[in-house]
Structure formats: C-alpha cells, structure tokens
Amino acid sequence: MFIIFCFLFLWNTLLKLSCFSLHVYHSANEFDNLVVPLLRRMSNLEKLTLSIRVRERNSFIDDTYLHNYVLSQMPHLHTFTFDIVTDFVTINQQFKPSSDDIRRTFIEKGYHVDCYVEYNDCSGGRCHVYSLPFSMERINYITHSFPGGMFMNVRVLHMCNHFHPFEHDLFDQISRSFPLLSNLRVTNLTPQNENRSQQLVKSEETSSIIEYSHLVELRFTSANTHIDYVEEFLCNLNTRLPCLSKLHVEYKHLATVTENFTRNTTRMNCAKLKHIHFYHKLGIVRSKNFDLYFPLLSHNNCK
Structure with a gap:
C-alpha cells in the first residue's frame, strides 16, 4: 500500500x-x-x-x-x-x-x-x-567526428573512440572549442598515425603546440588507451599543461614516456602534479628519479 x-x-x-x-x-x-x-x-x-x-x-x-x-x-x-x-x-x-x-x-x-x-x-x-549555445558544464562523450564549435561552459569532457585514432589536429580543435576545460578523459586503443614528438625533435617546429590553460585533471582510461596519447599530452613539444595537478595513467606508460623519469621534454607537464593514480600497482618503483620528477607529489597522493 x-x-x-x-x-x-x-x-x-x-x-x-x-x-x-x-x-x-x-x-x-x-x-x-x-x-x-x-x-x-x-x-x-x-x-x-x-x-x-x-x-x-x-x-x-x-x-x-x-x-x-x-x-x-x-x-x-x-x-x-x-x-x-x-x-x-x-x-x-x-x-x-x-x-x-x-x-x-x-x-x-x-x-x-x-x-x-x-x-x-x-x-x-x-x-x-x-x-x-551549449549551456551545460559537461557534454556527452565525443569522437573523432566531432565538428568543433565553441563550448564556453564545458568543464568536463570524455573523448572516446575504438576504431579511429585521435590526431594532434583534433586535440588542437578540442583546446579551442573547450577553452575552460578542467577535466579530460581519453579512451582510445588505436595508435596515432603520426608520432609528432619524434618529427618535432628533428624539425624543431613549435608553432602548433597546444595549451590547455585550465586543465587540472587528466585521465587515460586503464587498458583502453594507447601510449601514444600519454606521449601526446605529457610531451611539451606537443602540449602545454600549466595547471595539471592530477593524473590517472598506467605506470608502465608513464615510465616509458618519461624515459624512467629522466626525460626533459615531459618534465614541465609533470612538475606540478600533486596526485597520480596508477591503475595497476605491480612493478611500481619510487626511485630517486621518480621523486625528483614529481617534486609536489607525496606518498599518500601516489596510489
């Protein structure tokens, strides 16, 4: 009743x-x-x-x-x-x-x-x-077909695709379309067609570096994101993340991209990290290089 x-x-x-x-x-x-x-x-x-x-x-x-x-x-x-x-x-x-x-x-x-x-x-x-005009702070997940536009209110975004890669030009478009983005999640197992970091080391080109001025939290979905996207975001030849303080990533991807926490071109985007969440705990080594690479990271905020 x-x-x-x-x-x-x-x-x-x-x-x-x-x-x-x-x-x-x-x-x-x-x-x-x-x-x-x-x-x-x-x-x-x-x-x-x-x-x-x-x-x-x-x-x-x-x-x-x-x-x-x-x-x-x-x-x-x-x-x-x-x-x-x-x-x-x-x-x-x-x-x-x-x-x-x-x-x-x-x-x-x-x-x-x-x-x-x-x-x-x-x-x-x-x-x-x-x-x-789009008035919400969060938009449903977008794919490689996203046409662009201006989304001044969006703070939270998920990019997801299982069949097509996300290339550097798309991330450039995302930074322009979502200028106040603070939380980004990337899900894509397909490798990029071009390894832009290696090309830029040879050409020393810097004109198309992307900046996410307000991005605080970056999440690479566990086991569903290719290492190319970790490279895309953490290498400052591709992307600048002046406010990044929280990262979700596979330890082996982070260790590889940073060359066991010694690489200079990824140091800048990692320097302000205060929280790192590793999806799999096996094989994690907090070496001296690790601690120097993340000077603001405490033991309690690395899980």
Whole structure:
C-alpha cells in the first residue's frame, strides 16, 4: 500500500512540475519505456533539460521522435535544452540518416543545433545532437567526428573512440572549442598515425603546440588507451599543461614516456602534479628519479 501511495504521489507531482532536468552519462536502453512515459506526464512543463545516452534502438532520436512522443504533450514548454547521444543503433533501412538529416528536423522546429553521425560495421550507428549555445558544464562523450564549435561552459569532457585514432589536429580543435576545460578523459586503443614528438625533435617546429590553460585533471582510461596519447599530452613539444595537478595513467606508460623519469621534454607537464593514480600497482618503483620528477607529489597522493 505504501509503494502504491508513493507512486501516486510521484505521478501527481510530475503533473505540477514547471522545470525539469535529467542528466544521464552512462548509456541505457530504457529511455523509450521508462523515461518517455514520465516526461509525457509533465504537461505543465515550461523548461526541460535532457542530457542522455540511449543505446540499442533501431533509429536515431531526432526532433520528429521527440515532438511526436514527448514535446507535443507539453503545450507550455518554451525552453528545451538538450545533449542527446543515440549509439549502437541498428539501421535496418537502406536510407541511413546523415548529420544534415538529423539537424534539419530540429531546425525546422526553430531549434539551433549541431550534430554529427557516424556508422561502423561493428558497433552500428551513432548520433550526437545538442542545442546551441551549449549551456551545460559537461557534454556527452565525443569522437573523432566531432565538428568543433565553441563550448564556453564545458568543464568536463570524455573523448572516446575504438576504431579511429585521435590526431594532434583534433586535440588542437578540442583546446579551442573547450577553452575552460578542467577535466579530460581519453579512451582510445588505436595508435596515432603520426608520432609528432619524434618529427618535432628533428624539425624543431613549435608553432602548433597546444595549451590547455585550465586543465587540472587528466585521465587515460586503464587498458583502453594507447601510449601514444600519454606521449601526446605529457610531451611539451606537443602540449602545454600549466595547471595539471592530477593524473590517472598506467605506470608502465608513464615510465616509458618519461624515459624512467629522466626525460626533459615531459618534465614541465609533470612538475606540478600533486596526485597520480596508477591503475595497476605491480612493478611500481619510487626511485630517486621518480621523486625528483614529481617534486609536489607525496606518498599518500601516489596510489
């Protein structure tokens, strides 16, 4: 009886809401069956914010779907802000929607958006569409197909791709698109096509060095990130990280890239580290070189 009472109370509360925000950063396949019925109940809603990742559908979520199943039930809605990813989508039809096709469904209803779509034989289709200007502090994970833009409010970002490398030019674009980024996570097992550090040592070129002026925390996902990306970020011939204080990395990758904590071109980006998290503890050696390389690192903050 108590459960029924709670359900009825919640159900009636939804009807009275004028503002609602939903942020889900892990992919789920319950959007159509669980979330949509709840949203349809919010008939008095004036402001709606959705940041979601929906997986394993047979079509992308576009404005046609949102209007038919959600927004048409909200006659008072005047502000709709969204960041929507549909991934692992099986497209059964011969016509595969493009970025322009998805974008057009929103533009025709008066929304200012950007979008990118990609297809892969292994994982199916993926669509990422978001309203502009982007007002949230966190955006759903982006891939190598990210078209760029300006995201002044974003502080937290995850870059993830399992089939295409992230090249230096993309990281340059990211630094410009997210100028106030403070927390970055990189997931990519595919090696870069060009080893830029070695090329720069030979050419002594410095014009395209990237700077992440506000980046405080950098995370290379355990066992899912190639060592090339550790090199890309820690070598100051590629990237400058003046505020970096927290690093998540494989010990063997860090030891290799820093040449057992003696390499000068990676010393600058490591000098201000106060916290290092190693994913696997076996083989970790805190030598004299290690301690000199990370002068601000205490034993309690190296785990």
